[in-house]
Amino acid sequence: MRKLSENPELEGECKASSDSRNSFNKGLNDPNSDAVREKWQKSYFRGVCPAGRNGPEDHRSRLKLKPFG
Numbered sequence: 001m002r003k004l005s006e007n008p009e010l011e012g013e014c015k016a017s018s019d020s021r022n023s024f025n026k027g028l029n030d031p032n033s034d035a036v037r038e039k040w041q042k043s044y045f046r047g048v049c050p051a052g053r054n055g056p057e058d059h060r061s062r063l064k065l066k067p068f069g
Helices: 010-027 034-036
Strands: none
Touching: 010 034
16 A cells, blocks of 8 residues: 555546536536536446546446356
8 A cells, every 4th residue: 555645647637537527527516517418427338547548448427247156
């Protein structure tokens, strides 16, 4: 385990993600906001990092798992 501050780039992305989420949630209080029109943040689902760049090439939002048992 390491402190997040030991990786400034990751720490910045974490802060950007948190700030973005807080802003989005505030926007849900305004019926005319982009947040209300979007309904939910889809960046993680789409594989986009908080800074807006594409995430890993192998990002998957759906998995086809074998049946359990």
